[in-house]
Amino acid sequence: MLSKEITPRAIVEYLDQYVIGQEEAKRTLAVAVYAHYRKLSTLGQRSEAIAKSNVLIIGSSGTGKTLACETLSRFLAVPFVTADATSLAQTRYVSDEIEAILQRLVDRAGGDLRQASRGIVFIDEIDKLKTSSTGESRATSGESVQHALLKIMEGAPVKLGADRFIDTTNILFICGGAFVGLDKIMSRTHSFGFIATSETDNKSILDRLNDRVKPTDLFEFGLIPEFTGRLPVVARFGDLSREMLARIMSVPKNAIYHQFREVFRAEGVELVVAPPVFEQIAEIAIEYKTGGRSLRGIFEELMTPILYVVPDHPQICRVEIGSLFEAPRYFKRNPENGET
Ligand SMILES: Nc1ncnc2c1ncn2[C@@H]1O[C@H](COP(=O)(O)OP(=O)(O)OP(=O)(O)O)[C@@H](O)[C@H]1O
Ligand SMILES: [Mg+2]
Structure with missing residues (x-):
């Protein structure tokens, strides 16, 4: 065994x-x-x-x-x-x-x-x-x-x-x-x-x-x-530090970030979330005092408006999120990677 x-x-x-x-x-x-x-x-x-x-x-x-x-x-x-x-x-x-x-x-x-x-x-x-x-x-x-x-x-x-x-x-x-x-x-x-x-x-x-x-x-x-x-x-x-919480979203094999990247890939879109975003979400999670439990919910809330838009715009090839305080940036497929 x-x-x-x-x-x-x-x-x-x-x-x-x-x-x-x-x-x-x-x-x-x-x-x-x-x-x-x-x-x-x-x-x-x-x-x-x-x-x-x-x-x-x-x-x-x-x-x-x-x-x-x-x-x-x-x-x-x-x-x-x-x-x-x-x-x-x-x-x-x-x-x-x-x-x-x-x-x-x-x-x-x-x-x-x-x-x-x-x-x-x-x-x-x-x-x-x-x-x-x-x-x-x-x-x-x-x-x-x-x-x-x-x-x-x-x-x-x-x-x-x-x-x-x-x-x-x-x-x-x-x-x-x-x-x-x-x-x-x-x-x-x-x-x-x-x-x-x-x-x-x-x-x-x-x-x-x-x-x-x-x-x-x-x-x-x-x-x-x-x-x-x-x-x-x-x-x-032990209690999870801000840094650990940030890693939970992006490091483990089945991390929520990887899961969403898969979802977007199926739409032909590359999702890129910058490291500061994970730290900002971790910050919020610490306030919620439920350890790693609240991360998924916050992350999903961040993704929902984007997932709402993407399927209707097949020309989008890439979405970048740089900060929770900025709008996500959408990139078009071609001719010259213009932003919208
Ligand atoms: N150390 C960790 N590494 C990776 N993910 C974690 C970690 N801690 C918590 N998580 C995330 O938070 C979620 C909840 O964690 P888990 O169910 O293991 O909590 P728990 O310690 O059993 O809490 P409770 O006492 O409320 O049952 C997990 O599904 C996972 O996504
Ligand atoms: Mg438990």
């Missing part, structure tokens, strides 16, 4: 083609996934000997968590499903909902139970399951969802329909969440007893300490100890 050439480094190189930045997190994910599948392939049937190393991904919204997991599963060619922890907390029948997630995994594997039982389940918004002292309005408390999840993360037979079972022992669980407020907890617990000698010194050491999330931090945040105990690997996705 895992061919010889797949190494953590190869996994990271593949991720690099789609996920901008997040170097540390990509490496952590790659090593965890590699170790997991290595154990599966070497131990063969003796799966009971495998200690699971499920992964916890921490990072703000739109920083590439889901993207990284999806890209990973594509590379490994294993069945992959995403689920949302909030919907688990909204139902009164948590076990039904978990069953449905695993059923989707089996569907992804084309009905092959064996394949599915080695797949990846990504459970997003896990931070929303925190135990809270304030009034619970949800159907099931976050804590009981955590209990239900830790059973399957550990490995348990789960009934699917009438007489089929799936064993979750070899399924890799990746949990993700934004964990708003965790930084505060960490800076409190981690810098304890530390005396800064200078302003800059203080920052760099704090930064390094902050990179490590301790189980006790997660416990203080509101995850029960048994649950954090089943997530030994923690990968942190």
Whole structure:
């Protein structure tokens, strides 16, 4: 299932083609996934000997968590499903909902139970399951969802329909969440007893300490100890800088810029967007505070009026956008590349 050439480094190189930045997190994910599948392939049937190393991904919204997991599963060619922890907390029948997630995994594997039982389940918004002292309005408390999840993360037979079972022992669980407020907890617990000698010194050491999330931090945040105990690997996705946001639009293989260039090419038109435009869009995206999520919308808004005009003017051969504050420049096919 895992061919010889797949190494953590190869996994990271593949991720690099789609996920901008997040170097540390990509490496952590790659090593965890590699170790997991290595154990599966070497131990063969003796799966009971495998200690699971499920992964916890921490990072703000739109920083590439889901993207990284999806890209990973594509590379490994294993069945992959995403689920949302909030919907688990909204139902009164948590076990039904978990069953449905695993059923989707089996569907992804084309009905092959064996394949599915080695797949990846990504459970997003896990931070929303925190135990809270304030009034619970949800159907099931976050804590009981955590209990239900830790059973399957550990490995348990789960009934699917009438007489089929799936064993979750070899399924890799990746949990993700934004964990708003965790930084505060960490800076409190981690810098304890530390005396800064200078302003800059203080920052760099704090930064390094902050990179490590301790189980006790997660416990203080509101995850029960048994649950954090089943997530030994923690990968942190940092907030995206303006420069990273700009690159997201133009660098990845399937970047939105490339997609639109294809669309225009089909019309016989060359689209050229100058680098400052990506930076200007990144600037707006930062204000929206949804990470890379808002980039597509802003970019599409920029393209819409142009795509509206182009099909009616077959003489246009090239469109250049130099800045968000200037009108796009249209170039005619011939005789001498005159502008309109
Ligand atoms: N690091 C990144 N590299 C490339 N694209 C990114 C990156 N981060 C975000 N994006 C873009 O933003 C979109 C949303 O990212 P993604 O779905 O991975 O967010 P997320 O971290 O899972 O957020 P949430 O917590 O809201 O689920 C992606 O489809 C992608 O286009
Ligand atoms: Mg996500």
